[in-house]
Amino acid sequence: xxxxxxxxxxxxxxxxxxxxxxxxxxxxxxxxxxxxxxxxxxxxxxxxxxxxxxxxxxxxxxxxxxxxxxxxxxxxxxxxxxxxxxxxxxxxxxxxxxxxxxxxxxxxxxxxxxxxxxxxxxxxxxxxxxxxxxxxxxxxxxxxxxxxxxxxxxxxxxxxxxxxxxxxxxxxxxxxxxxxxxxxxxxxxxxxxxxxxxxxxxxxxxxxxxxxxxxxxxxxxxxxxxxxxxxxxxxxxxxxxxxxxxxxxxxxxxxxxxxxxxxxxxxxxxxxxxxxxxxxxxxxxxxxxxxxxxxxxxxxxxxxxxxxxxxxxxxxxxxxxxxxxxxxxxxxxxxxxxxxxxxxxxxxx
Amino acid sequence: xxxxxxxxxxxxxxxxxxxxxxxxxxxxxxxxxxxxxxxxxxxxxxxxxxxxxxxxxxxxxxxxxxxxxxxxxxxxxxxxxxxxxxxxxxxxxxxxxxxxxxxxxxxxxxxxxxxxxxxxxxxxxxxxxxxxxxxxxxxxxxxxxxxxxxxxxxxxxxxxxxxxxxxxxxxxxxxxxxxxxxxxxxxxxxxxxxxxxxxxxxxxxxxxxxxxxxxxxxxxxxxxxxxxxxxxxxxxxxxxxxxxxxxxxxxxxxxxxxxxxxxxxxxxxxxxxxxxxxxxxxxxxxxxxxxxxxxxxxxxxxxxxxxxxxxxxxxxxxxxxxxxxxxxxxxxxxxxxxx
Numbered sequence: 001x002x003x004x005x006x007x008x009x010x011x012x013x014x015x016x017x018x019x020x021x022x023x024x025x026x027x028x029x030x031x032x033x034x035x036x037x038x039x040x041x042x043x044x045x046x047x048x049x050x051x052x053x054x055x056x057x058x059x060x061x062x063x064x065x066x067x068x069x070x071x072x073x074x075x076x077x078x079x080x081x082x083x084x085x086x087x088x089x090x091x092x093x094x095x096x097x098x099x100x101x102x103x104x105x106x107x108x109x110x111x112x113x114x115x116x117x118x119x120x121x122x123x124x125x126x127x128x129x130x131x132x133x134x135x136x137x138x139x140x141x142x143x144x145x146x147x148x149x150x151x152x153x154x155x156x157x158x159x160x161x162x163x164x165x166x167x168x169x170x171x172x173x174x175x176x177x178x179x180x181x182x183x184x185x186x187x188x189x190x191x192x193x194x195x196x197x198x199x200x201x202x203x204x205x206x207x208x209x210x211x212x213x214x215x216x217x218x219x220x221x222x223x224x225x226x227x228x229x230x231x232x233x234x235x236x237x238x239x240x241x242x243x244x245x246x247x248x249x250x251x252x253x254x255x256x257x258x259x260x261x262x263x264x265x266x267x268x269x270x271x272x273x274x275x276x277x278x279x280x281x282x283x284x285x286x287x288x289x290x291x292x293x294x295x296x297x298x299x300x301x302x303x304x305x306x307x308x309x310x311x312x313x314x315x316x317x318x319x320x321x322x323x324x325x326x327x328x329x330x331x332x333x334x335x336x337x338x339x340x341x342x343x344x345x346x347x348x349x
Numbered sequence: 350x351x352x353x354x355x356x357x358x359x360x361x362x363x364x365x366x367x368x369x370x371x372x373x374x375x376x377x378x379x380x381x382x383x384x385x386x387x388x389x390x391x392x393x394x395x396x397x398x399x400x401x402x403x404x405x406x407x408x409x410x411x412x413x414x415x416x417x418x419x420x421x422x423x424x425x426x427x428x429x430x431x432x433x434x435x436x437x438x439x440x441x442x443x444x445x446x447x448x449x450x451x452x453x454x455x456x457x458x459x460x461x462x463x464x465x466x467x468x469x470x471x472x473x474x475x476x477x478x479x480x481x482x483x484x485x486x487x488x489x490x491x492x493x494x495x496x497x498x499x500x501x502x503x504x505x506x507x508x509x510x511x512x513x514x515x516x517x518x519x520x521x522x523x524x525x526x527x528x529x530x531x532x533x534x535x536x537x538x539x540x541x542x543x544x545x546x547x548x549x550x551x552x553x554x555x556x557x558x559x560x561x562x563x564x565x566x567x568x569x570x571x572x573x574x575x576x577x578x579x580x581x582x583x584x585x586x587x588x589x590x591x592x593x594x595x596x597x598x599x600x601x602x603x604x605x606x607x608x609x610x611x612x613x614x615x616x617x618x619x620x621x622x623x624x625x626x627x628x629x630x631x632x633x634x635x636x637x638x639x640x641x642x643x644x645x646x647x648x649x650x651x652x653x654x655x656x657x658x659x660x661x662x663x664x665x666x667x668x669x670x671x672x673x674x675x676x677x678x679x680x681x682x683x684x685x686x687x688x
Binding site: 051074076077078079081082085114117162164167168171175196197198199202203205206210211215216217218246247248251252255256258259333334336337340341344 | 389390391392433434437438439441483484485486487515516519520522523524525526529530531532533534535536537556560563564567568570572579580581582601603604605606609
């Protein structure tokens with residue numbers, strides 16, 4: 001369903017028979033000139049009639065069409081979205097066609113905030129999770145409503161791969177309908193397309209660990225099984241190799257292991273990245289010149305020193321040397337940070 | 350901090366086109382022949398707030414007509430106690446915040462019905478502790494901060510379930526030490542600012558992973574000196590505020606190269622028409638003008654005596670002092686008293 005554009009966007013509402021019974025409410029002319037009143041004609045025409053129908057809480061198809069016209073032109077106007085939602089509910093407008101309309105809007109206005117929340121409300125109404133809780137993940141992904149939402153979000157991501165509304169929306173769908181497996185596949189596709197997409201890496205953490213909803217922040221972090229930790233280490237290293245200066249996989253694997261499998265930092269990740277950097281090739285020299293490599297070493301040695309106090313002194317020495325290298329060669333813009341970090345690497349910690 | 354004025358040409362100090370920016374802000378309410386002006390009608394109150402902060406920073410806060418602004422802001426209050434972005438727009442936390450901030454800057458908070466504001470804001474928190482922006486229900490950690498900040502102006506933070514707010518914010522902390530818009534959401538510098546600021550007001554900065562977060566923030570600086578908001582994204586002048594304010598609270602502003610950041614911000618000025626853009630060569634807007642100047646102030650730009658900005662409230666520190674709200678500084682964890 002689209003707006004009744006048959007009445008043509010170019011004929012002002014004040015000249016349309018259908019709107020004869022309504023007196024538009026003009027922009028308030030006030031004594032204060034902080035916000036003066038001249039508008040461009042078309043917008044002024046639409047807004048006058050919108051204010052009028054909102055003021056009398058009119059519930060009608062023409063009001064619905066009008067909200068569509070206003071949103072198409074100015075989707076940031078949050079009040080009109082709320083009015084449209086009420087109209088859709090009271091008119092009993094078909095959710096599917098309304099979803100199509102939102103899709104139309106999203107194609108024009110990629111960065112709009114409101115449409116995501118609006119869409120979430122529509123799909124919740126259309127597909128109550130309780131009605132599908134017995135389906136398998138495959139069946140759920142095949143469900144037309146869910147498939148359409150995943151496609152909608154992935155199209156938005158196609159247009160802007162780091163659109164965080166779209167990624168958050170996917171988190172909502174995944175969590176609400178329990179379709180975690182397909183998300184991992186999606187993430188891998190996105191990372192293959194652009195290994196520097198931090199939103200995709202964040203999503204990977206979400207799929208692996210969840211988002212902690214329903215728990216309190218003070219509960220301890222769940223441990224990560226060895227096999228999963230190993231898998232993530234290998235995956236991250238594979239991606240580090242593609243673009244060593246890209247902070248995303250370094251930050252991901254360090255953050256993941258620190259929270260959920262700290263021992264793996266030094267038993268498994270450390271030897272693997274050292275091997276990468278020591279190979280003697282030009283490529284290895286490249287890895288060894290990145291800030292990320294050295295800063296990860298500092299994180300790992302610091303963690304290891306805490307866990308193995310009798311080796312701490314030697315480990316902290318190496319970590320301090322790494323800080324010096326970072327300050328002087330590999331990350332000089334942040335030299336004050338590295339000087340501080342070095343000062344913190346002491347036995348008393 | 351700022352020392353004296355070093356004037357090169359009229360109204361320009363060390364490359365900062367102060368007079369042009371003042372003229373730019375003044376001109377904003379006269380652009381009614383531009384459709385853009387009306388497209389942003391729904392956030393007009395915030396536009397005024399950004400403009401007013403910019404003016405305060407350069408010591409020209411008397412530029413706008415105080416009575417007119419106050420009257421306009423008051424006319425944006427709705428019967429539910431909240432404020433819309435413009436006259437006749439539905440209430441939302443974002444615009445309620447801007448409205449209250451403007452009134453505090455004009456020392457006119459007593460001119461509105463504060464009890465109704467408190468009631469509107471406290472009604473937006475749900476049983477799980479999360480906060481919506483309006484009756485429609487969109488939740489975001491920004492609203493956790495805004496609700497706490499607004500109520501602090503009225504001495505009414507106890508009207509919120511503050512433990513719930515702290516928990517909600519903490520659940521939004523990610524593996525990189527940053528904060529997202531909700532639990533699971535990607536870390537983003539603007540969300541970091543709001544989460545850190547909320548914890549600061551509530552005296553719960555102990556919940557922050559100070560080292561990891563400061564390091565993440567310091568990594569926002571890219572080769573050209575500008576700051577981005579997330580890894581591998583473009584630099585943008587507004588992050589000069591979101592990142593630097595957070596670093597200021599954490600006590601780590603010196604971890605970025607401040608001189609290069611200042612150069613970046615100055616290079617994003619429109620030296621003909623005034624105002625600052627998101628990056629060099631783009632069109633200026635009042636939002637980036639405000640945050641560019643905030644960034645210069647926090648970075649210690651010293652060719653012009655910029656006002657000190659409070660990094661939690663994004664308002665002049667003097668005014669926050671006058672409102673009795675600088676106490677967040679005293680609630681910083683004692684263990685943070687290092688360099």
